[in-house]
Amino acid sequence: MTFTDKYGHKRRGKIYVCQTCGLEFVERLVSDTRPQPKYCSHNCSNIGRRNRIVVVCDNCGKPFSRTPNKLKNSKHGKTFCSRRCKDYAQSFLGSCSDIHPRHYNPVSPSNYRDIAYRMLPNQCSDCGVKHRYMLVVHHIDGDKNNNNIANLEILCHNHHAIRHLLLTNDGWVYRSSSLTPRDELKKIMEINQTGDKK
Secondary structure, eight states, X not given: OEEEOTTSOEEEEEEEEOTTTOOEEEEEOOOTTSOOOOOSXXXXXXXXXXXXXXXXXXXXXXEEEEOHHHHHTOSXXXXXXXXXXXXXXXXXXXXXXXXXXXXOOTTOTTHHHHHHHHHSOSSOTTTOOOOGGGEEEEETTSOTTOOOGGGEXXXXXXXXXXXXXXXXXXXXXXXXXXXXXXXXHHHHHHHHHHTOOO
């Protein structure tokens, strides 16, 4: 085929497919002994000549490429597409417990507060109060060792007290060791709002 080069001259050429990006490009024919071109540009040539392996990020699942040396030198055998993914995976909330520091203890009494304040809206789930000094973290099932995020909720002191009520002959009374039945919560809060006594 004939094509016009960047200088406006007509040349004989042939269509090739770039081995890096897959685009078709036209290359000038010089002689039959010249090796067949593999890349459409210097950038594609540099990428294509690298010895890289496609792997998947252990944090976000995104595929990316790494050189064999970098994979071999990994201390923990995990691969991450960026420093941000690595830092998050290594954090307390991260999914890679193999690379967590030793002082991370999932059943530590203080850790559940960090989990709740990072992953839940920082406001009372009942009334919406946002002042941090008025908020506490409540275990829904009453088990303080169950620090799963589904078992935590952030409440103000008033609504947290309502979560720990016990029904006696004199009515509802606060007991820190008791747990208010979930189906009674709405009824109790309605009574508090109307001011009725029961």
